[in-house]
Amino acid sequence: MIPVLYLIEHLRQGGSERYVAELVRSAREMGVEPHVGCFAEGGIFYDEIRRVGIPLQAYPLDSLYHPSVLRTMRSLSAYIRKHRIRIVHSFQPNANVLGTVVGRLSGTKVVISRRNLGDFGGLGSPRLAWLQKAITNRLSHRVLANSRAVREAAIRGEGFPPEKVVLIYNGLDTERFRPVPDPASRRRELGIPEKGFVFGIASGFRPVKGVDVVIRAFAKARPLCPDSVLVLAGDGPGREQLENLVRELGLEEGVIFLGVRSDMEIIYPAFDAFVLTSHSEGFSNAILEAMGTGLPVVASRVGGNIEMVEDGVRGYLVPPGDPETLSDRLCRLYADPVLTHAMGKEARAWVERTNARDVIVRRFGELYRGVLDE
Numbered sequence: 001m002i003p004v005l006y007l008i009e010h011l012r013q014g015g016s017e018r019y020v021a022e023l024v025r026s027a028r029e030m031g032v033e034p035h036v037g038c039f040a041e042g043g044i045f046y047d048e049i050r051r052v053g054i055p056l057q058a059y060p061l062d063s064l065y066h067p068s069v070l071r072t073m074r075s076l077s078a079y080i081r082k083h084r085i086r087i088v089h090s091f092q093p094n095a096n097v098l099g100t101v102v103g104r105l106s107g108t109k110v111v112i113s114r115r116n117l118g119d120f121g122g123l124g125s126p127r128l129a130w131l132q133k134a135i136t137n138r139l140s141h142r143v144l145a146n147s148r149a150v151r152e153a154a155i156r157g158e159g160f161p162p163e164k165v166v167l168i169y170n171g172l173d174t175e176r177f178r179p180v181p182d183p184a185s186r187r188r189e190l191g192i193p194e195k196g197f198v199f200g201i202a203s204g205f206r207p208v209k210g211v212d213v214v215i216r217a218f219a220k221a222r223p224l225c226p227d228s229v230l231v232l233a234g235d236g237p238g239r240e241q242l243e244n245l246v247r248e249l250g251l252e253e254g255v256i257f258l259g260v261r262s263d264m265e266i267i268y269p270a271f272d273a274f275v276l277t278s279h280s281e282g283f284s285n286a287i288l289e290a291m292g293t294g295l296p297v298v299a300s301r302v303g304g305n306i307e308m309v310e311d312g313v314r315g316y317l318v319p320p321g322d323p324e325t326l327s328d329r330l331c332r333l334y335a336d337p338v339l340t341h342a343m344g345k346e347a348r349a350w351v352e353r354t355n356a357r358d359v360i361v362r363r364f365g366e367l368y369r370g371v372l373d374e
Contacts, residue, residue, distance in 0.1 A: 001033040004088075005080060007088060007098070009038065009040070009092045026357060030368065035056075064097060064098065073098065088111070096136045172357060197273075202286040205239045213277050213323050215245055220327035221334070235260045264286075273315075274298070276297070279300065291348065297315035298316045300320040301320070
């Protein structure tokens with residue numbers, strides 16, 4: 001077994017956080033002994049990892065620019081030495097920077113992750129952009145990209161050598177996320193109307209996710225889709241604004257907020273279609289999970305969405321920030337259940353071919369062995 005330390009900023013709600021939780025559960029099948037480190041305690045995935053018995057340690061971090069970062073680095077280095085970690089695999093910008101420095105100083109191999117097109121340029125922070133270029137880009141041994149769009153951005157936007165950037169799509173447990181024969185029972189459990197058409201979202205409530213665009217599009221579509229419902233799973237700093245928008249548009253009876261859910265495999269089967277129109281997206285776990293559940297997806301034509309959702313086949317692609325076009329596509333799905341079912345079936349088939357868990361497990365094993373063989 002290869003001891004690998006997965007380092008991430010936190011384990012609260014989010015795509016990268018969910019991904020790490022899924023990854024470490026499959027680690028032993030890759031030939032990996034998993035360890036997890038993060039910079040803050042708590043969160044639904046923090047608790048989940050603890051429950052399954054995977055070693056998890058929090059290393060409090062005030063800031064990369066605060067003197068206390070030295071204490072965090074010493075603690076990480078001590079853990080790496082004690083457990084003979086051979087690879088540090090980091091996620092998210094701050095963890096990428098710190099993981100690269102500590103990994104190199106400790107003599108381990110370093111894999112950093114690029115999962116969001118917004119990571120390039122340091123998410124708007126000039127200092128973080130400089131640290132990424134000066135440290136992670138130069139000193140990491142591999143860069144893991146989760147879509148062709150992210151890989152191209154890494155190569156063209158930041159000058160990574162192509163041979164250093166490895167593409168591995170996000171994997172999915174297709175037994176956990178799969179169609180179910182009786183979605184009505186799921187709706188009853190969740191308090192969702194059993195009849196009618198259910199559009200669903202699973203997302204953090206941040207501006208980049210464009211949840212407000214979906215609500216506005218649903219308001220336009222609802223007169224033509226009178227028994228439709230919009231269900232939102234998630235939370236975040238924008239929740240109050242979204243709730244206000246629902247009230248302003250008179251949608252209180254048509255929009256349901258579920259809050260944060262760690263059991264999305266229970267939630268997706270209650271939907272008829274999935275919607276996510278982010279303004280920027282690397283490769284969405286939520287879209288992948290919805291497709292694995294056999295749902296057609298309406299997504300914005302950005303980043304990795306273009307690779308996942310073949311327009312008119314597995315769902316629809318729409319311009320970001322365009323509620324008019326989005327409303328039209330919602331109405332098309334509502335009006336044609338045969339088309340909706342066919343698109344969902346195609347979505348599931350694509351996931352089984354491209355993102356099934358056994359395919360991704362094999363690729364990760366090859367990645368780690370390749371890094372150690374250098």
